[in-house]
Amino acid sequence: MRPFEYHEPKSLAEASALLCALGAGASIFAGGTDLLVEIKEELRSVSHVLNIKKIEGLDALSFDKAEGLSFGALVTARRIETDAAVLRHYPNLATAVSLLGSIQVRNRATVVGNICRASPSADTIPPLIADAATLSIHGPTGERSVAVEDFFTGPGRTVLKAGEIVTGVHVPPPAATSGKAYIKHGRRKAMELATVGVAVSLDRGRSGCDEIRIALGAVAATPIRARKAEALLRGRAIDPALLAEAAEAAMNESTPISNVRASAAYRRDMVGVLTRRAVGIALEARP
Amino acid sequence: MTIHQKPHTQDNLEDGKRQFSVVGKSVRRTDTFEKVTGLGKYSGDIELPGLLYGKMKRSDIAHALIKNIDVSKALALKGVKAVLTHRDVPRILHYGSPHPRSASCTRDQYILDDRVRYWGEGVAAVAAESEEIAEEALRLIHVEYEPLPAVFTVADALKPEAPLIHDNGLDKNNVMPPVVIRRGDVEKGFAEADLILENEYVLGRPVPGYMEPNVCACQWDGNGKLTIWSSTQTAFMVRGILAEVLGVPYNKVRVIVDHMGGGFGAKQDLFQHEFLCALLARQTGRPVRMEFTRKETFLGGRTRHSGKIRLKQGFKADGTITARHARIVLDGGAYGSHSPGVTTVGTSALTSLYRCENVDLEGRAIYTNTPIAGAFRGYGVVQTYFALDLQMDEAAERLGIDPAELRLRNAVRTGDLAPSDHPVVGHGLEACIRRGLDEVDWKAARAATAAQPGGVKRRGWGIGCEMHGSSAYPGIKEQGNAIVKMNEDGTVTLLTGTAGLGTGAHTALSQIVAEEIGIPFSAVQVVTGDTDIVPWDIGAFASHTTYMGGRAAQIAAAEVRRQVLEQAAPLLEAAPEKLAIREGIIHVEGANRSISLKEVVSPKRGMPAAQIVGVGTYSPTKSYSFAAHFAEVEVDTETGEVAVLQVVPVHDLGKVIHPIAAAGQIEGGIQQGIGHTLSEDYVIDLTNGRSLNPSFVDYKMPLSMDMPPIRTIILEAAPDPGGPFGAKGVGEDPIIAIGPAITNAIYDAIGIRFRHYPITPEQVLNALRAKQKEAA
Structure with missing residues (x-):
């Protein structure tokens, strides 16, 4: 493992200033489950590690029926996975988090870390995009908020500017007639990177599908929305033929690559199958 | 002390009535507590004063001559104590897998060569004050390669224009002469068949994926004696090959294996790092530890043989197999390792399982510029029985016979000739x-x-x-040994050379000793894994540890029992053959007289106890x-x-x-x-x-x-x-x-x-x- 310098900023302001001063070689450390592996495997060149666990106020988790779900940058995947409110109101997020790594990994890993790593296959991102979640960002010039959907610019790349730190996530409250689902396709049940991930969040409302958002993981340079598929289903009574049409649209919206995990053609096929299944589950779900 | 050898007699079989008190019971394993508490010592846990950390530079090209290696920058790095390249190590051709001179392995490896034959082969080694410094030193070593044409598939390796990976005098890139087995008359068999099936089967390339990456630590003492702690299945074979390559007598190499995190056959091989670690320790005069990263267990480890099998069988309408014809071509990778053994065992396995009098089998292993294929659980048989049992299913369907019924009709039975003859x-x-x-x-x-x-x-x-088969006979003539010592408090110490790679073998051997003598399981302690102390053993592989090592332990325990009863007989005023030991108590059969084993063997009036030792040697067939x-x-x-x-x-x-x-x-x-x-x-x-x-x-x-x-x-x-x-x-x-x-x-x-x-x-x-x- 290449040596690095270790820092423990006590405040967001200090962390932000350090990030600005240290430049591109500095990385934020929360759970460390990705970062340390990447340093050891020499996948990432890191000269400075900033442990943000000494900063107060980043480990809060709250849910309110009017406000929705909010959690800080230090909230672990395991905490989200086992939180009663998340399990009840955000089954798509709960499922996705429960499929991340293993229990040992989830006890350390943070959901914000999973987001900031910006892997196209990250499990927690599609359900947050489907649920229209936003990120709170602290930077040298103050606070700003960015939709998760707009956060990514490429594999491992985000809109974060120098000195900026993601401090938490906000997920809007679920509608009374919401339905949510996440399906991960992988070669095994744990310790697995998604070959395809599909998240659905919908509001049945009066039409059966008043509103719907579909997010796809591991089939493009970033997690993406399947907007054409959504448009086909929004406001319509969904039958199998319509669902098949939407699944086809989602396949066409994906731009997967071939690698040792799966071919592009297979990934695209799975987008179709999993979109159909995930919408089906979300339609059946009773909050 | 006496040596007993009783191969293939009937007298150690249960008569159906024997009551077992220890054997057949799931006693608490001897290694469980140390493993679950983390107290168990693995080779990677070895800490010694002045320990240096070794690392290997691996090639990033699959086939090339090394024109030059510049290590000057690495040597200049603070904390680097030694760098070895092919210019600095003995140039001795060795078998790679330590079954020297056996038919299973191929003598085609150097510790470091001036040529690389697969991507990831070691080209240099460094010893430094820390792992980080050693890693940094590797980055400072500059290797100049002259690329050679390379082949990555068997098909390419057999082409006329293919490069020769080893010049062994055989047909192009063959690891060894083909394994040919013919029995009966295959042509006649196919002529008699009502159904003939012919298919090609394609085999993937799995790896063993043992939990504990390869690791060893080496230390030389002032008298020129090497101690090596190593994660190996074959401690005595490691001793032999290291002694020969390093040019020291066997009694100046001590191999210690305590706990192991698996091997699955692959850790029968001797790897480059084991030689290099010993050489780095000798050159620096300090202990050195070398441990693979997980990635290195793939690059420099051993895989199962991939390849292709063309299988053709003839069947009668009633399911009788009239002929079996197979052509097996395995990818041996860049070095021979166990290719001859794997090819032989896999090919000969096709003579059996399902009866067939007419067989024509040929197995080959071919060099390619890919990672080395070696020994791996199932040893060639995984591959050939995959083909055989898939075709049986297909035949059953075509013949309109239930697939299980077809297997039953053809199942090998007592007296049939097994693959080992x-x-x-x-x-x-x-x-x-x-x-x-x-x-x-x-x-x-x-x-x-x-x-x-x-x-x-x-x-x-x-x-x-x-x-x-249990045991590698007839490919390797094997031998297992055990020493059982009676202590003066009635407890027993078993010395065995078999490696405990995580299977629980040492517990099984202790159970056998307890059962044979007639004492509780808790009265047996087992000493393993130190070539200076335990009797010689060929290693833990070929499903033979309990079979062969256990039989040797049983023979040694029987000898201890005999000596104990000889001493007890006068005390109980009965002939030794009238005595039985149960739960550590010696009884006179049919009489109400007994004495504890402890009383018989404990010191009397200040006189030391008699030394009761049994030695068991066992050479199995199959x-x-x-x-x-x-x-x-x-x-x-x-x-x-x-x-x-x-x-x-x-x-x-x-x-x-x-x-x-x-x-x-x-x-x-x-x-x-x-x-x-x-x-x-x-x-x-x-x-x-x-x-x-x-x-x-x-x-x-x-x-x-x-x-x-x-x-x-x-x-x-x-x-x-x-x-x-x-x-x-x-x-x-x-x-x-x-x-x-x-x-x-x-x-x-x-x-x-x-x-x-x-x-x-x-x-x-x-x-x-x-x-x-x-x-x-």
């Missing part, structure tokens, strides 16, 4: 198949899958069978264990995913010593076998020989969450006269039959015959679509 003992295979058919209610299960309505998810049941695996799968016809829903493995072990440990072996083998069949494949870039998935991120072994329920059934149907109390091996068997069972179950579910492994979801989906298209 020995007569098979007992009806083990038949017993396994019959028991399994009852257990899963085969007829009903198959009828249910045949009648299932069309749906997205389809279920199927399949069967696979296997037999595997026994065969049998198994039938039954698997139920569910295929998702929209995603191509195959889920194994349950497995019922039925194994005949002759006599089970430790039921839980034996079942653990079986479950572990099934886990590896599921991986081989459905997900594990070490992938090489065919344009340059680079490994594409040298990590557990993309080399997918099934984990506990993926494991189906397994109902393990152990039979004692065919005890072997060569094993302790009739026991036979179990290590290799469980990985063999599961692949055919799953593959045949997939056919039962979706009507598609796959003739390769691993079978990926994408391939299943494509095959389903092709079938649909054909139907339409």
Whole structure:
């Protein structure tokens, strides 16, 4: 493992200033489950590690029926996975988090870390995009908020500017007639990177599908929305033929690559199958 | 002290009435406490004053001459104590796998050569004050290569224009002369057949994936004696080959193996780092430890042999097999390692399992510029029985015979010639198949899958069978030894050379000793893994540790028992043959007189106790264990995913010593076998020989969450006269039959015959679509 310098900023302001001063070689450390592996495997060149666990106020988790779900940058995947409110109101997020790594990994890993790593296959991102979640960002010039959907610019790349730190996530409250689902396709049940991930969040409302958002993981340079598929289903009574049409649209919206995990053609096929299944589950779900 | 050797007599078999007090019971394993508390010492735990850290520079080209290596910058780095290249190490051709001069291995490796033959081969080694400095030093070593043409497939390696990877005087790139086995008259057999099937089977490239990466630590003392702690299955073989290559006598090399985190056959080989670590320690005068990263266990480890098998068989309408013709071509990788042994054992396995009088078999192993294929649980038989048992299923369908029934009709039986040319003992295979058919209610299960309505998810049941020899005889003439010492308080110390790679073998051996003498399990302590102390042993492999090492321990224990009874006889005023030892008490049979064993052996009036020691030596020939695996799968016809829903493995072990440990072996083998069949494949870039998935991120072994329920059934149907109390091996068997069972179950579910492994979801989906298209 290449040596690095270790820092423990006590405040967001200090962390932000350090990030600005240290430049591109500095990385934020929360759970460390990705970062340390990447340093050891020499996948990432890191000269400075900033442990943000000494900063107060980043480990809060709250849910309110009017406000929705909010959690800080230090909230672990395991905490989200086992939180009663998340399990009840955000089954798509709960499922996705429960499929991340293993229990040992989830006890350390943070959901914000999973987001900031910006892997196209990250499990927690599609359900947050489907649920229209936003990120709170602290930077040298103050606070700003960015939709998760707009956060990514490429594999491992985000809109974060120098000195900026993601401090938490906000997920809007679920509608009374919401339905949510996440399906991960992988070669095994744990310790697995998604070959395809599909998240659905919908509001049945009066039409059966008043509103719907579909997010796809591991089939493009970033997690993406399947907007054409959504448009086909929004406001319509969904039958199998319509669902098949939407699944086809989602396949066409994906731009997967071939690698040792799966071919592009297979990934695209799975987008179709999993979109159909995930919408089906979300339609059946009773909050 | 006396030496007893009683090979293949009947007197160690149970008579059916014998009551066992220790054998057959799942006593608490001797290694459990240390393992679960973290107190167990592995080679990677060795800390010594002044310890240096060794690292190896590996090639990033698959085939090249080394024109120059510039190590000056590395040597100049603060904290670097030594750098070795091919210019600095003895240039001695060695076998790589330490079975010197046996027929199983090939003498084709140098510690470091001026040429590399696969991507990832070691070209230099560094010893430094810290791992970080050693890693930094590796980056400072500059190697200038002159690329050579390279071949990454067997097909390419056999082309006329292919480069010669080793100049061994044989046909191009053959590791050894072909293994040819002919019995009977194959042409006549095919002429008599009502049905002839001929198929090609394609074998993937799984790796053992042991938990503990290869590691060793070396220290030289002031008298020029080397101590090496190493994670190896073959401590005495390591001693021999290191002594020869380093030019020191055997008594100046001490190999210590305490706990091990698995080996699965691959750690029979001697790896480059073991030589280099010893040389770095000698040059620096300081202890050195070298440990592989996980990635290095892929790059510099050993894989199962991939390859192709062309199998042709003739069948009579009643299912009788009239002829079997097979051509097996295995990819040996860049060095021979166990290619000759694997090819021989895999090829000869096709003479048996299912009876056939007319066989014509030829096996070859071919060098390519890919990672080295070596010994791995199942040793060639995984490959050949995959082909054989898939074709049996196909034949059953074509002949209109139930697949299990076809196997029963052809199952090898007592007196048949086994692959080793020995007569098979007992009806083990038949017993396994019959028991399994009852257990899963085969007829009903198959009828249910045949009648299932069309749906997205389809279920199927399949069967696979296997037999595997305990011991590597006749490929290697083996020997196991044990020393049993009676202590003056009535406890016993067993000294055995067999390695404990995590199987629980030392517990089994202790149970055998306790049983044979007639003392409680807790009265036996076992000393292992130090070549200066324990008697010579060939190593832990070939399913022979309990079979051979256990028999040697039994012979030694019997000698101790004899001496104890000789001493007790005058005290009890009875002839020794009238005495029996139970739970440490010596009884006169038929009389109400007894004395404790402790009283007999403890010092009297200040006089020291007599030294009671038994030595057991055992050279086995061969026994065969049998198994039938039954698997139920569910295929998702929209995603191509195959889920194994349950497995019922039925194994005949002759006599089970430790039921839980034996079942653990079986479950572990099934886990590896599921991986081989459905997900594990070490992938090489065919344009340059680079490994594409040298990590557990993309080399997918099934984990506990993926494991189906397994109902393990152990039979004692065919005890072997060569094993302790009739026991036979179990290590290799469980990985063999599961692949055919799953593959045949997939056919039962979706009507598609796959003739390769691993079978990926994408391939299943494509095959389903092709079938649909054909139907339409």
